[in-house]
Structures are given as C-alpha cells and as structure tokens.
Amino acid sequence: MATNSTNFYDLYRHGSLGVTLTDALDDLISAERIDPQLAIKVLGQFDRIVAESLQEKVKARLTFKGSLDTYRFCDEVWTFLIKNVTFKMDNGASTVVADKVKIVSCSAKRTDEK
Amino acid sequence: MSNATVGAVYDHIINEVINSVRVDFEENGVDDGVLEALKKGWQQKLSQLNVAQFPWDPKPDPPSAQSAPASAAPPSAVQAQQQAATYTQSTLSPQTSAQPLSHPGNPHANGNGIAIKQEPLGPKEPVIKQEPALAYNNANAARGGMAAQRAAQALESQYGPRAAASINAIQSGLVSQIGSAAPQGARPGQPQQPMNAQNVQQQQYRQNMQQRHQQQMQQHQLHNTNGLPTSQMDGPSDGFEGVLMQRGPDGKPVEMGRVDIDNMMHAQMMARAKQMEGGGLMLPLKEATRHRGVASKRDSASGPSQVDGPDDDFKEERDSPDADAINSDLDDDDDKDDDENDEDASAHMMLCMYDKVQRVKNKWKCTLKDGVLTVNNREYVFHKATGEYEW
Structure with a gap:
C-alpha cells in the first residue's frame, strides 16, 4: 500500500479529496495540458501532504461503536466492515449513525519509521 | 464538531499540494495557468460532492462570476468560428453562396442558422x-x-x-x-x-x-474439392442476376447469385481455417472424437465435408466452458458478495492509520488516528479515534 518513492500511503487517494484530485488531473491529461508523469508526481505530493496535514492540523477525537461484520488483515492493512455504527464526536454534541461503514486502515508505525 | 474543520483542512491540503508541485510544473514547462486550472477543477469537484462547507464556497460570488463567463465564452467562440467559416465558404465557392437562397426559411439568420445549413x-x-x-x-x-x-x-x-x-x-x-x-x-x-x-x-x-x-466448368470438374475459381468475376457485375454458373447435381448449369457465392466462399474459408488448425488435431480428445463421428455422419448424408466446419466450431465454444470449468466455490457468488459490500460501503468509508488493534474473544478495540471519515454524505476528519465493536 505504501508508495515506495515517497514512503507514504496512497490510501487517502480513495477519499473524496483524492478522488476529486484524480478527476481534475484526468481532465487535464485528456485535454493534453499536462503529462501523466506530472500527474503521478502530484499524487505523490498529495499522499505526503494529506498525511502531514492530518497529523498536524487536526485535533478532533472520535469514538464509535458498532457490530463488526467482517474483518480482514492483509499486507499490514486492516479492513473492517462494521454495521449499525454510532460515531460520537469528542465534544459530545453530535452523534452520527450509519448502518454500514467500511474502515480501511494502514499501520501508523510504518510512516513513523520512514 | 470536526466537520467544521474539514473545509479548513482541505483548503490547506489543496494549497500545499498546489504549491509543492509548482516546481514540478515549471520543470516540465507547463504553464502556471494549468496549475491554477487544476486547483479550480479540484475545488469545483469537491464542492460538487457537497461533503462539507469549504472556505471557497461561502463567498460564492467570485467563483460563480468566474465560472459564468467561462461557460459562456466557448459558445461565442464557436459561433465566431462558424461565422468565419461561412464567410470563407461563401466567398470562395459560388455553389455554396447560392445555397442559402434555396432555404428562404429564415433570411435573417446570421450566425448559427447559416452555419448549420451549410x-x-x-x-x-x-x-x-x-x-x-x-x-x-x-x-x-x-x-x-x-x-x-x-x-x-x-x-x-x-x-x-x-x-x-x-x-x-x-x-x-x-x-x-x-x-x-x-x-x-x-x-x-x-x-x-x-x-x-x-x-x-x-x-x-x-x-x-x-x-x-x-473453362471454369472444366477446372471445376478437374479439382472439385478445391473449388471457388475466379474471384475477379464479382467486381463489376452487380447488374447480373447470376454471377457464376455451377453444375448442379443433375448436371445442368445453375446460376449462382452473389449471396450463394458469398456462402460458398465462407464455407471454403472455414474449411481452410480448419485445415490450418491441424484439422482438429489440437482439439481436446473428447471434442476430436465427437467431431469425427459427426463428420462421418454428415459425409454420408450430404457430400461436401467442409459444411460441417463452422458447426463444430460453434459446438466447441458452447461446450468448452462446461468442460473446462473447475466448478470451484471460489469461482462464483463470493465475488458478488464482496462487490456488493464494497459498493455499499463506499458511501460510508473511513480511511485512517491504526495504532492498535486488540481483540478479546469477540470484542474488538481499535485505536485509530489521522483519519478521514465519510458518512451520510458528510465528511469528517479526526486525529484520534477509538472504536469498540463486537463480532
């Protein structure tokens, strides 16, 4: 899961931020305004910056409960499928309920070791 | 709530990414405007997802004012091009200039109307x-x-x-x-x-x-199996009823139309293809034996052996999936379930790092960090999350 060149996970590319970036890059590539190589570089930078920003800029905490439907541990990546989840934000003001959530989680240690 | 911070964090990430790749863009000789276009496109797409309130959204005036001319500009440019095209066309060739007269429907049409007609x-x-x-x-x-x-x-x-x-x-x-x-x-x-x-x-x-x-008849009689003479005959003779004469079973010449000849050629080609593949030698043993049985039956029934070429091929295709299938449980159904799960869950997804994943019997405890969570079309970011769930 880790990109070898930068040692950051490309995990966040699958989030909305990464998907929209990929879309925007795709548009530019198909319009032949940039090179695919350049787009790959941009995504590499994105991997790094997302990881750093989430570490440094975000202070929010979150707890959640639910019933685990599926768990999977493969190549140091945990995948959980949890049903009937309740998320509680740290200030307790709001809870969010979802019938099904998929969690994809990479090891935090590997990025620390870099 | 952490949703409020999402916009700020994402804005920060976008700016960071754009700034950090600026050097790469310059090295590749890509214009700065393209980088700006990338940023605009990225922000626009994020806004469309409507997962959070973004800092570039609350003041919608500048973006919308910018996007409006952008969307209006292409048509006008196209129109101008079309007009230019009509002018050059009409001035260059007399035929085209005469053309609008035959369409007196809207004589005032200046840009699009004429362009379309022309x-x-x-x-x-x-x-x-x-x-x-x-x-x-x-x-x-x-x-x-x-x-x-x-x-x-x-x-x-x-x-x-x-x-x-x-x-x-x-x-x-x-x-x-x-x-x-x-x-x-x-x-x-x-x-x-x-x-x-x-x-x-x-x-x-x-x-x-x-x-x-x-002459053809003679040739045909000499080597009947390798038939199909004179391919050049079907060129100009569209006006003819029959293109080729063939001696029928009773010895009388029979006229053959183009369709007949096409069929004949197709049969020939299939037979040749069959020969190239080793006449069925490369088939699975089961197929080969069946083929022989069918072929001999057909031969006795109706002369030409190449007729059964295509038939067997079809049969082969139809049969082989069953014959080759392992019929393993891994082949089916499971995949479908997984896909279904993935699709369902893609709307609600958490991407994060894990610090600890512990399990005692059926109780799980996880410590997660640096995550992005998308639930119910809203996006949340968190620094730390703890989850407890039972399996």
Missing part, C-alpha cells in the same frame, strides 16, 4: 473537386478497355478457341480496371460518356462470359 455542403465539396479527375479516370479505363477488347478480338479471330486463356487474361485485367473505376462512378452528376463505355464493355464481357464458364 454544414451538409462540406462533404459535397470534395465531390465537386474530384469530378474532373473522376471523369478522367473513367475515360482512361474506357480507353484501356477498348484496347484490350481489340486485342482480345484479334486473338480470337486468329487463334479461335485456343486463345481463350489469353483473352481471359486480358479481360481480367480489364475487369479489375473497371472494378477500380466503378465505385467512383457511382457518384451523382457523373458524365454520361464513361457510363456508355462501361456498358459496351459489359456487353463484351457478357459475351465472353460463356467461354469463361466453360
């Missing part, structure tokens, strides 16, 4: 341009054809039937010439003269047909 003229123009060359071609073909016919006639008068082969050779050359000229001749507005010449040739050709048929 579009059909585009494909016509090459025809007009080609016409002289076309007539020249046909005339050439006709001239060549005359010479060839004269030569053929001379040969025939001198040597009689013995010269049939060389006459055929001359005729075939002529036929191919006509064949190449014929598709062009199908255009409208073509001069009448070449057409006449062609007709003359076709009459001559018809006369010579009989001779050739006799």
Whole structure:
C-alpha cells in the first residue's frame, strides 16, 4: 500500500479529496495540458501532504461503536466492515449513525519509521 | 464538531499540494495557468460532492462570476468560428453562396442558422473537386478497355478457341480496371460518356462470359474439392442476376447469385481455417472424437465435408466452458458478495492509520488516528479515534 518513492500511503487517494484530485488531473491529461508523469508526481505530493496535514492540523477525537461484520488483515492493512455504527464526536454534541461503514486502515508505525 | 474543520483542512491540503508541485510544473514547462486550472477543477469537484462547507464556497460570488463567463465564452467562440467559416465558404465557392437562397426559411439568420445549413455542403465539396479527375479516370479505363477488347478480338479471330486463356487474361485485367473505376462512378452528376463505355464493355464481357464458364466448368470438374475459381468475376457485375454458373447435381448449369457465392466462399474459408488448425488435431480428445463421428455422419448424408466446419466450431465454444470449468466455490457468488459490500460501503468509508488493534474473544478495540471519515454524505476528519465493536 505504501508508495515506495515517497514512503507514504496512497490510501487517502480513495477519499473524496483524492478522488476529486484524480478527476481534475484526468481532465487535464485528456485535454493534453499536462503529462501523466506530472500527474503521478502530484499524487505523490498529495499522499505526503494529506498525511502531514492530518497529523498536524487536526485535533478532533472520535469514538464509535458498532457490530463488526467482517474483518480482514492483509499486507499490514486492516479492513473492517462494521454495521449499525454510532460515531460520537469528542465534544459530545453530535452523534452520527450509519448502518454500514467500511474502515480501511494502514499501520501508523510504518510512516513513523520512514 | 470536526466537520467544521474539514473545509479548513482541505483548503490547506489543496494549497500545499498546489504549491509543492509548482516546481514540478515549471520543470516540465507547463504553464502556471494549468496549475491554477487544476486547483479550480479540484475545488469545483469537491464542492460538487457537497461533503462539507469549504472556505471557497461561502463567498460564492467570485467563483460563480468566474465560472459564468467561462461557460459562456466557448459558445461565442464557436459561433465566431462558424461565422468565419461561412464567410470563407461563401466567398470562395459560388455553389455554396447560392445555397442559402434555396432555404428562404429564415433570411435573417446570421450566425448559427447559416452555419448549420451549410454544414451538409462540406462533404459535397470534395465531390465537386474530384469530378474532373473522376471523369478522367473513367475515360482512361474506357480507353484501356477498348484496347484490350481489340486485342482480345484479334486473338480470337486468329487463334479461335485456343486463345481463350489469353483473352481471359486480358479481360481480367480489364475487369479489375473497371472494378477500380466503378465505385467512383457511382457518384451523382457523373458524365454520361464513361457510363456508355462501361456498358459496351459489359456487353463484351457478357459475351465472353460463356467461354469463361466453360473453362471454369472444366477446372471445376478437374479439382472439385478445391473449388471457388475466379474471384475477379464479382467486381463489376452487380447488374447480373447470376454471377457464376455451377453444375448442379443433375448436371445442368445453375446460376449462382452473389449471396450463394458469398456462402460458398465462407464455407471454403472455414474449411481452410480448419485445415490450418491441424484439422482438429489440437482439439481436446473428447471434442476430436465427437467431431469425427459427426463428420462421418454428415459425409454420408450430404457430400461436401467442409459444411460441417463452422458447426463444430460453434459446438466447441458452447461446450468448452462446461468442460473446462473447475466448478470451484471460489469461482462464483463470493465475488458478488464482496462487490456488493464494497459498493455499499463506499458511501460510508473511513480511511485512517491504526495504532492498535486488540481483540478479546469477540470484542474488538481499535485505536485509530489521522483519519478521514465519510458518512451520510458528510465528511469528517479526526486525529484520534477509538472504536469498540463486537463480532
């Protein structure tokens, strides 16, 4: 899961931020305004910056409960499928309920070791 | 709540990414405007997802004002181009300038209307341009054809039937010439003269047909299995009812139409293809034996062995999936479940790092960090999350 060149996970590319970036890059590539190589570089930078920003800029905490439907541990990546989840934000003001959530989680240690 | 911070964090990430790749863009010689376009496109797409309130959204005036001219600009540019196109077209060629008169429906139409009407003229123009060359071609073909016919006639008068082969050779050359000229001749507005010449040739050709048929019959009888003679015959003879004569089962010649010939050729090709593959030697043993059984049955029933070529191929395709299938549980159903889960969950997804994942019997405890969570079309970011769930 880790990109070898930068040692950051490309995990966040699958989030909305990464998907929209990929879309925007795709548009530019198909319009032949940039090179695919350049787009790959941009995504590499994105991997790094997302990881750093989430570490440094975000202070929010979150707890959640639910019933685990599926768990999977493969190549140091945990995948959980949890049903009937309740998320509680740290200030307790709001809870969010979802019938099904998929969690994809990479090891935090590997990025620390870099 | 952490959703409020999402916009700020994402904005920060976007700016960071854009700034950090600016050097790469410069190194690649890509314009700074493209980088700005990337940023705009990225922000726009994020806003469309509507997963959070973004800092570039609350003040919607600048973006919308920018996007409005952007969306309005292309049509006007296109219009201008179209107008330019109409002007050059109408000034350059007299035919096109006459064209609007035949459409008096909206005489005031200035930009789009005329441009659309004139579009059909585009494909016509090459025809007009080609016409002289076309007539020249046909005339050439006709001239060549005359010479060839004269030569053929001379040969025939001198040597009689013995010269049939060389006459055929001359005729075939002529036929191919006509064949190449014929598709062009199908255009409208073509001069009448070449057409006449062609007709003359076709009459001559018809006369010579009989001779050739006799020759073909002989060939056909000699090596009946390897049939399909004279492929050049089907070129110009669209006007004929039957293109090829074949000796029927009762010994009488039977006229064959183009479809018949096509079928024959197809059967031949399938048989050849079969031969190339080793005549079924490479088939699985089961198939090979079945094939032989079927073939022998067919042979006894209805003569030509190549008829069963395509049939067997189809059968092969139909049977092989069953024969090759492992019928393992891994092959089916499981995948479908997984896909279903993935699709369902993709709307609600958490991407994060894990610090600890612990399990005691069926109780799980996880410590996660640096995550992005998308639930119910809202996006949340967190620094730390703890989850407890039972399996």
